[in-house]
Amino acid sequence: MTEIIDYELYEVPPRWLFLRVETSDGTVGWGEPIVEGRAKTVRGAVEELLENYLLGQDPHRIEDHWQTMYRGGFYRGGPILMSAIAGIDQALWDIKGKHFGAPIYELLGGKARNRIRVYQWIGGDRPSEVGDAAAEKVDRGFTALKMNATSELRRVDNPAVIDNAVDRLREVRERVGPEIDIGVDFHGRVSKPMAKRLAKAMEPYDPMFIEEPVLPEHNDALPDIAAHTTIPIATGERMYSRWDFKEVFENGAVDVIQPDLSHAGGITEVKKIAAMAEAYDVALAPHCPLGPIALAACVHVDTIAPNALIQEQSLNIHYNETTDVLDYLADPHVFEYDDGFIDAPDGPGLGIDIDEGYLAEQAERTVNWHNPVWRRDDGSVTEW
Structure with missing residues (x-):
């Protein structure tokens, strides 16, 4: 054995x-x-x-x-x-x-599609200069983008905050036109009353979805938020099993789920979450601001899930200042981006080969990444 x-x-x-x-x-x-x-x-x-x-x-x-x-x-x-x-x-x-x-997808029932569309991040934690970035990504062939909606907020904030967020979305929409999808990530930074106001104000610019409009501990508020907008609602990156997803399926407020293949129990569990979502007419768009192994795992589940919509990937994301997704691969061409899509890998297993020499070199470096702690102007801690 x-x-x-x-x-x-x-x-x-x-x-x-x-x-x-x-x-x-x-x-x-x-x-x-x-x-x-x-x-x-x-x-x-x-x-x-x-x-x-x-x-x-x-x-x-x-x-x-x-x-x-x-x-x-x-x-x-x-x-x-x-x-x-x-x-x-x-x-x-x-x-x-x-x-x-x-390939893993062959062991999971075989292909439901040949390739999966990906979206590209624009802007940073505090989004700015998104118009030029959006145009550049579209010129490179991407057909979908995602951006943060806001920086830190008060629980009930002033009209200028709404106006600034809408202006950024409008700028991107005007630069890329109506055939490009734009996801807007609220990142759990937004309270319930502000989420309702932001969603209503953003509707004229037709986001693909608003992501994590409230923190998952407030998922009970999603039906109320959904009742105030026609924009699809996405959530799930901070939900870790099919049991965590039960409530959002049953309350009918979520249109796109975003389990993370490195947080939600891996391929075994996310395949089950995707099947549950299909039964509730909910699309799958796995969260993945991570490395090549996580991305490969996502693509295998996308390949077999009939309800897979789009895949996040972190190439050139603002966190990747020192090394990037493709740097760790012996053959980076496995993730070639063609017209905003990536093909399912056809090699055995995950279909990627890690460059173990480069990996060993990078593992010698000191890594101590922590997300920033943000504070409001009164000194209180707020969501990043």
Whole structure:
């Protein structure tokens, strides 16, 4: 019997954690278990799961391993544990695909599409100069963009805040025209009353969706927000299992779900979340401001999910100041962007090859990324 015999973790810039799992027949699988800004905490969770449950075990019993890692702990769920499970799950699927000489999507039922559309980020945390950036991305072939709506806000803020956010969206819409989709990310920065006001004001410029209009702990407010706008509502990057998604499916307020393949239990769990979403006529657009392993995992689920809409990817995102998605790949052409789409990888497993020499070099660097702590003008902490 093939067994899991070893693993190694690499914390690398800009803010990622890569997992290498090796089996007794020499097969290597890769995963990306990370909570951005909490890499060392997730590292401990990955080590605990592998040491206690997986070393010496058959790597191909993926569903059983998932259930063991999840249900083997009396306390379960949440970003740390589910991200640790996610990265391990990705690596196990990579191993299984390599064992059978097939892409992961072939093991999940085969293609529902040949390629998936991607969107490109414009602007930064405090969005500015978005018009030129939007035009440049469209010139490069992207047909969908995403931008932050606002910087920090008061719980009830002044009309100028609304006007500034709408002006940025209007500028982008006027530069790119009506055939380009524009996602607007509220990033959980916006209170319920401000979310309603912003959504109403943005309607004339037809965003593709408004993302995370409120924090997930306030998902009970989504039906009220949805009742105030015709703009599709997207959420889910800070929801970690199918049980977290139950409420938003049942209340009917969400049109697009955005589970993260490195946070929401990996390929095994997000495939189930996508199937639940399909039953409620909800589209799938996986969250992925991460590295190449996470992106590859997303694309495999997109390829088999009939309700997949579009894929986030972090090429040139404002976090990636030192290293970028393609830098860690032996063959970066696997993620060539063609008319705003990427093809499903056709290699075995995840279909990517990590440049282990470059990875080892980058792992020697000090990585200590944490998101900023924002404060309002009165000194109180607010959402980033």
